[in-house]
Amino acid sequence: MNHSISLTVNGARRDFVLDDPRVTLLDLLRERLHLTGTKKGCDRGQCGACTILVDGKRINSCLALAISHDGADILTIEGVARGDQLHPVQAAFIAHDGFQCGFCTPGQIMSAIGMMQEAQAGNDPERIRECLSGNLCRCGAYAGIVDAVLEAQAGIDETNQRRSA
Amino acid sequence: MKQFDYVRPATVAEAVAAAAQPGAVYLAAGTNLLDLMKGGVSRPDRLVDVTHLDGLDGIERLADGSLRIGALVSNADLAHDADFAKSYPAVAEALLSGASAQLRNAATVGGNLLQRTRCAYFYDTASRCNKREAGSGCDAREGENRTHAVLGWSESCIATHPSDFCVPLVALDAIVEIEGRNGRREMALDALHRLPGNSPERDSALEPGDLIVAVRLPPAARGFAAHARYLKVRERTSYAFAVVSAAAALRIENGKIAETRLALGGIAAKPWRARVAEDVLMGVTPTADAFQEAAWRALTDAKPSGDNAFKIELARRIVVRALTLAAAGTPARIPALPASPFASTSGAIHV
Numbered sequence: 001m002n003h004s005i006s007l008t009v010n011g012a013r014r015d016f017v018l019d020d021p022r023v024t025l026l027d028l029l030r031e032r033l034h035l036t037g038t039k040k041g042c043d044r045g046q047c048g049a050c051t052i053l054v055d056g057k058r059i060n061s062c063l064a065l066a067i068s069h070d071g072a073d074i075l076t077i078e079g080v081a082r083g084d085q086l087h088p089v090q091a092a093f094i095a096h097d098g099f100q101c102g103f104c105t106p107g108q109i110m111s112a113i114g115m116m117q118e119a120q121a122g123n124d125p126e127r128i129r130e131c132l133s134g135n136l137c138r139c140g141a142y143a144g145i146v147d148a149v150l151e152a153q154a155g156i157d158e159t160n161q162r163r164s165a
Numbered sequence: 166m167k168q169f170d171y172v173r174p175a176t177v178a179e180a181v182a183a184a185a186q187p188g189a190v191y192l193a194a195g196t197n198l199l200d201l202m203k204g205g206v207s208r209p210d211r212l213v214d215v216t217h218l219d220g221l222d223g224i225e226r227l228a229d230g231s232l233r234i235g236a237l238v239s240n241a242d243l244a245h246d247a248d249f250a251k252s253y254p255a256v257a258e259a260l261l262s263g264a265s266a267q268l269r270n271a272a273t274v275g276g277n278l279l280q281r282t283r284c285a286y287f288y289d290t291a292s293r294c295n296k297r298e299a300g301s302g303c304d305a306r307e308g309e310n311r312t313h314a315v316l317g318w319s320e321s322c323i324a325t326h327p328s329d330f331c332v333p334l335v336a337l338d339a340i341v342e343i344e345g346r347n348g349r350r351e352m353a354l355d356a357l358h359r360l361p362g363n364s365p366e367r368d369s370a371l372e373p374g375d376l377i378v379a380v381r382l383p384p385a386a387r388g389f390a391a392h393a394r395y396l397k398v399r400e401r402t403s404y405a406f407a408v409v410s411a412a413a414a415l416r417i418e419n420g421k422i423a424e425t426r427l428a429l430g431g432i433a434a435k436p437w438r439a440r441v442a443e444d445v446l447m448g449v450t451p452t453a454d455a456f457q458e459a460a461w462r463a464l465t466d467a468k469p470s471g472d473n474a475f476k477i478e479l480a481r482r483i484v485v486r487a488l489t490l491a492a493a494g495t496p497a498r499i500p501a502l503p504a505s506p507f508a509s510t511s512g513a514i515h516v
Contacts, residue, residue, distance in 0.1 A: 003171065021171035021212070024199070044200050048267060057241075057270040063199045064271065067171055068192060068214050115266060120245065126501035133403035134265020 005070040009033060010079025018067055025069060026050045026061035029076060037077035037106045041136075048135035051107040051114070052076050058114025060134075077106035080113065088155050089113055092148035100139035111135045112149050116156060123153050166202045170211045177218060177344050177376060184213040185346055185374030191215050193237065194271040196264075197280045205290050206297060207281075221275075221378055224249060230384030233342075236275030236377045240330065241266070243274060253386060254495045255333040255393035255412050262397050262504035263329040265404050275377040278331060278341065278357065279369065282324035282434070283406050285309065295321045299366040310471030312408055315480070316464075317433040322365030323470035325431055326358055329504070332430035333395050333412035335438050337386035342379040345372060354380070358435030365434070389414035389426060393495050396487045397430070397504040398479060407431035409480045410504070413487035415451065422446045422455075427463065427488070432480055439463035442484070451492040453485070460484035 006015045009029070016032065026043070029035045029052070038061060041049030045063040052061045053075040080087040089112050092098070099105040111132055121127035128149050129142070137145065172189075174180040184191055188210030192198060201207035215221070221237040224246055232252070234243060243249055244260035264272065286292040286305045293302035305313055305323050313323040331354065339354040357369050371377075392415040399405035410430035416423040425446040429437040442463035449455045460481040467477045486506050 001170075021169065022166050044203060045196060045268060048265065051267055058267050059271045060196070060267045063194075063196050063268075065171075065192070065195060065199065065212075065214075068173075068195070068216055070217075111267065114270075118241075118245075118266070124501060130403055130502050131266050134267045 003067050005067060007066075007069065007071070008073045009035070010074070010076060016066070021065065021067045023066045024062055025052065025054070025064040025066050025074070028066040029061065029074075035076050035078050038110075039103055039106060041104070041107070046136075047104070047107075048111055049104050049107040051110040051135065053110060053114055056114075056117060058111050075110075077110055080109070087113070089116070089148065089152045092152040092155075093145070096144045096148040096151065097141065098144040098148040099137070099141050104135060104137045104139075108132070108135045108137065108145055112145075112152065115149075116153060121153075123150060123157065125150065128153075167205070167208045169202075169209055171214065172211060173214045173217055175218075177221075177378065180213055180215055180218060181344055181346060181374045181376055183211070184376065186211065187373075189213055189373075191376060193273040193276040194239075195276075196268050196272045197276065201281060201288075204288060206288055215376065227381075230387060232382045232386070234274055234380045234382075236273060236379055238274050240264070240269040240272045240274070240277060244269070250499065252390050253333070253337065253382060253393070254390060254499070255395045255414055255491075256330065256337070256382075258499050258503045259329040259333050259395040259397075259410075259412065261499060262395065274330075274380055277328055278354070278377060278380070279371075280326075280328060281368065283327045284313065284324040287324060296324055296361070296365040296368075299364070306471065308471075311473045311475075312431070313470050313473055314434060315432050315467040315469060315473055315476050316429075316437055317360040317435065318470045319361045319363065319365070321363055322361035322434065324361070324365070324434060326368075326433065326435050327406045327431070328436065329395065329397060329407060329410060329430060331358075331436040332410055332428045333393070333414070334380065334382075335436040336412045336414055336426040336428035337389070338383055338426075339386075340381040340383065341377055342381060343371065343375050344378050345375040349378075351381075354436070355438055361434050368434075388416050388424075391495055392417055392491045394487050394490045395504050396483055396490065396506045398483055398506055402505075403502065409476055409483050411480070411483045411487040413484070413491040415446075415488070415491050417451065417492065420450060422449055422451055425459070425488075427459070427484065429463065429480055429484065432467070432476060439484070441465070446488075451488075453489070456485045456488040456492075457481075459488065 039049035041047035397410035
């Protein structure tokens with residue numbers, strides 16, 4: 001039996017006919033839309049490489065059935081830059097060497113963007129580490145990742161201060 | 166993953182009818198179910214998707230002072246609800262100590278209650294497991310079993326229930342609202358999870374088609390907010406299930422303990438309420454000796470199911486620590502590393 005769903009992916013509406021309900025959001029993004037920035041690491045919700053934002057919240061796309069997310073608004077790593085202008089978190093990862101091999105990086109960046117929107121960690125490195133514990137980096141670039149997030153958070157704090165001044 | 170039929174009911178009644186069929190299971194976020202299906206551990210014929218049902222995602226204060234939490238509220242939304250965290254701090258701390266931020270954003274209240282054990286032999290389809298396949302045997306009994314149950318286990322099954330959330334909930338007398346084939350009913354959370362006995366394939370008291378629609382905290386649960394903690398020992402600093410955990414909540418009046426609530430996690434097939442230990446502390450001054458006595462009583466019936474005698478002593482110590490920190494007072498803000506027994510109340514250092 002075929003199922004029709006529609007999603008908004010990086011701002012554009014996309015319609016799909018699913019001939020198999022087993023398709024995850026991760027596989028839909030990678031195989032149907034060829035948005036391969038979202039990585040398949042463990043495929044079991046343990047590594048965070050597949051992190052995307054669904055309706056503004058970070059989740060593991062490997063443990064989400066596409067068919068169950070009919071109508072969802074999805075943001076992937078391909079959708080965070082504005083043209084040639086990198087997202088501040090992307091720029092901070094480059095500035096602080098927040099990666100080595102780069103495989104976990106899209107998930108790390110999406111998780112960091114989601115975390116900053118959740119506004120639970122602020123500029124506390126301990127809370128940042130805890131709030132990013134769902135993203136593994138086998139190269140061990142954690143120190144650079146935390147520095148990158150701290151810088152991006154400082155940029156947001158500065159912008160907010162300017163706005164309220 | 167085995168092929169399945171996908172059903173998206175429009176109403177709770179339709180959902181119950183669809184899920185009462187043999188081989189059918191409910192799908193909420195799927196953070197546990199899809200993992201089990203990918204591994205061939207769960208092989209349902211039909212998924213009944215309840216995520217689009219209306220009216221199951223609210224948190225509401227009832228007129229009598231109870232709090233009613235819809236079954237589809239996410240773990241993160243509940244933990245970060247300011248009134249909830251203030252009124253039931255041990256529950257919020259338990260939620261934030263579980264899984265990862267991504268999983269907490271997706272995982273639901275109802276799903277958390279019904280998550281399956283993390284016993285490695287349950288997950289490994291090449292192993293014998295009475296919970297996965299009734300009557301097949303238990304390879305955990307003679308296997309790697311240092312994290313398995315020390316209370317309530319049987320020769321058929323020594324698995325533990327992995328939930329953090331359920332531990333303070335059972336301490337606070339949470340009630341589960343269920344919609345079933347014969348209408349609405351409710352039961353104490355303490356009665357929801359079953360000990361294994363000779364039928365470990367049945368995790369809970371639910372019948373086919375039963376749908377958890379809400380969890381309710383009774384009015385008295387609010388009375389412990391000033392002295393409540395959840396503590397959890399894990400084998401790595403974050404993003405790990407409990408080896409042992411404890412939720413401790415006290416009402417202290419004029420320097421004496423007026424009422425205690427105590428429950429343990431990671432030690433049995435259900436969140437383990439320690440009522441005998443609670444009674445020991447009635448009316449006494451909160452001292453180290455009193456907490457030691459309570460911890461001793463809480464684990465009186467414990468016995469190793471394998472290479473896990475250490476868990477009994479560890480559980481006693483975590484009970485003492487949880488009671489001690491609860492007596493010291495709920496921290497103004499949940500620590501950076503929630504539920505860490507290695508942190509001061511003001512924060513935790515990642516190691």
